[in-house]
Amino acid sequence: MDISELTTAFAQHDPDATEVLAGLRTKRRRRTHTRLLTGTALGGCVIIAVAVVLSPSSTSPPNSGTAPAQAQGCAAMSLDETLAAARSGGASVVIAHGALPGRQTQDSGGSVYDAMVLSSVRTLAGPAIASGSTVWVSGGRGPSGPVPGTDAGALWAPDGQLFGIVWPQQATGLSVGLTLRIAPVVNDQVILSTAGCWDATGLPSTPFHGQLAELPGSNSYARAAASGFHAVPLSTVEHLAAR
Amino acid sequence: MTFEEFLQAELGALIRFAGAVTGDEHLAQDVLSDALLKITSRWRRVSAMADPGAYIRRVVVTTYLSDRRKAQRRKTEPTDDTARLDRATQDASEAVVQRDEVARLLAHLTPRQRVAIVLRYLLDQTDDQIADTLDCTVATVRSHLSHARATLRLVGSVPADRT
Numbered sequence: 001m002d003i004s005e006l007t008t009a010f011a012q013h014d015p016d017a018t019e020v021l022a023g024l025r026t027k028r029r030r031r032t033h034t035r036l037l038t039g040t041a042l043g044g045c046v047i048i049a050v051a052v053v054l055s056p057s058s059t060s061p062p063n064s065g066t067a068p069a070q071a072q073g074c075a076a077m078s079l080d081e082t083l084a085a086a087r088s089g090g091a092s093v094v095i096a097h098g099a100l101p102g103r104q105t106q107d108s109g110g111s112v113y114d115a116m117v118l119s120s121v122r123t124l125a126g127p128a129i130a131s132g133s134t135v136w137v138s139g140g141r142g143p144s145g146p147v148p149g150t151d152a153g154a155l156w157a158p159d160g161q162l163f164g165i166v167w168p169q170q171a172t173g174l175s176v177g178l179t180l181r182i183a184p185v186v187n188d189q190v191i192l193s194t195a196g197c198w199d200a201t202g203l204p205s206t207p208f209h210g211q212l213a214e215l216p217g218s219n220s221y222a223r224a225a226a227s228g229f230h231a232v233p234l235s236t237v238e239h240l241a242a243r
Numbered sequence: 244m245t246f247e248e249f250l251q252a253e254l255g256a257l258i259r260f261a262g263a264v265t266g267d268e269h270l271a272q273d274v275l276s277d278a279l280l281k282i283t284s285r286w287r288r289v290s291a292m293a294d295p296g297a298y299i300r301r302v303v304v305t306t307y308l309s310d311r312r313k314a315q316r317r318k319t320e321p322t323d324d325t326a327r328l329d330r331a332t333q334d335a336s337e338a339v340v341q342r343d344e345v346a347r348l349l350a351h352l353t354p355r356q357r358v359a360i361v362l363r364y365l366l367d368q369t370d371d372q373i374a375d376t377l378d379c380t381v382a383t384v385r386s387h388l389s390h391a392r393a394t395l396r397l398v399g400s401v402p403a404d405r406t
Binding site: 001002003005006007008009010011012013014015016017020021023024027028031106173175 | 245268277346
C-alpha cells in the first residue's frame with residue numbers, strides 16, 4: 001500500500017453533514033430534556049414576544065382529572081423534589097410578574113431564547129433576584145415543542161404573574177445567562193401542567209379552566225390542556241419552596 | 244466566533260477527520276455529533292483557545308476511543324474483516340479490489356494505531372502533536388506508527404518519525 005491509497009481510503013467514510021447536524025440537534029434536545037427532568041436546567045419552555053390570552057373556549061377543553069395524571073410524559077419528579085433540586089443547585093425560586101421585551105438570542109449551541117423582564121419579584125428561596133432582572137426562557141416554538149410529547153411549552157397568567165425557578169448560568173452551562181422555568185399564578189393559585197413539565201402529584205389541587213397567556217403559534221395551552229391544569233394553593237408552594 | 248460560525252468554517256474538515264478516524268460513516272456521524280455536543284456546553288472557553296479545531300479533534304479522538312472501549316466490553320462487534328461480504332462475489336473492478344484490500348488492512352489496526360496514522364498522514368502532524376492528542380508519550384506514538392505501517396505494509400515515500 002502506498003500513501004495515496006491510504007489517504008484515498010480515509011476519504012471513503014465521510015458522514016453526511018446534514019446527518020451530523022441533525023444528530024447534534026437531537027442529542028442537544030435530549031440533553032436539555034434530561035436537565036429539565038433532573039431540575040438542573042431550564043428546558044422545553046416556549047415563550048413569545050407578544051403573549052396572547054387563551055381561554056378554554058378557544059381550545060380543546062382541559063382535562064379535569066386528578067393531579068397525578070397531569071404530568072404524563074414529563075419527569076416523574078414531584079414539585080417538592082424539583083424545588084429541593086433547585087435549592088441545592090443554587091437556583092432561586094420566585095414569584096414575579098413577567099413581561100416580554102421582544103428580545104431573542106441564541107446560546108452557544110444554537111438554541112433560541114426569549115428575554116423576560118421580571119418585576120415585583122419575591123424570592124422564596126435561593127439567591128435574591130432583583131426586580132428588573134432579565135431572564136431567558138427557551139424559545140423553541142411549534143406544536144412539536146423542544147421535546148415532542150412531553151413538555152407543552154410555557155404558560156403564565158394573563159396579567160403576567162408567574163411562579164418560577166431562576167437558574168444561574170454556572171448551573172446550566174448555557175451561555176445566555178439566567179434562565180427561567182415558569183408556571184402561571186392566578187388568584188393565589190399556581191397552575192401546574194405539562195407546560196414546564198410541572199408535577200402536582202401528592203399536592204392538594206383543583207382542576208383549572210381559566211385563561212392563560214402563551215405565544216401565538218406555540219400551541220402550549222392546547223397541548224397542556226390535553227393533560228389538564230391543576231391549581232395548587234400558592235401558600236402550599238411557598239411552604240415547599242421555603243423548606 | 245460563534246459556534247455556528249465555527250461549524251460553517253470547520254465542519255467539512257471535521258467530517259473528513261471523523262470519517263478517517265472511524266472508518267465507518269455511521270460511527271463517524273455519531274462520534275462527531277457527540278463531540279460537538281460536548282463542545283457546545285463549553286464553547287465560550289473553547290472559542291478563546293488559540294486553535295479550537297485542534298481541541299475539537301482531540302475530543303473526537305477521545306470520544307471515538309471511548310466508544311471503541313465500550314464496544315469491546317459489549318463484545319457485539321462483528322468480525323473486524325468487514326470486507327468479507329464484499330469478497331463473496333468477484334468484483335470486476337480492480338480499483339474496488341484494491342480498495343477492499345486497503346480497507347481490510349486498515350481493519351487490522353487498533354483504534355489508537357488508526358488515529359495515529361490518520362493524524363500523521365491526513366493531517367501531517369508531528370509525533371509531539373499526535374502524543375498530545377492521544378495523551379501518551381512520543382515513544383508510544385512511534386510504536387503505534389511503526390506497528391501500523393507494518394500492518395498496512397506501507398511502501399514508498401513514508402516520512403520518517405518527526406518531532
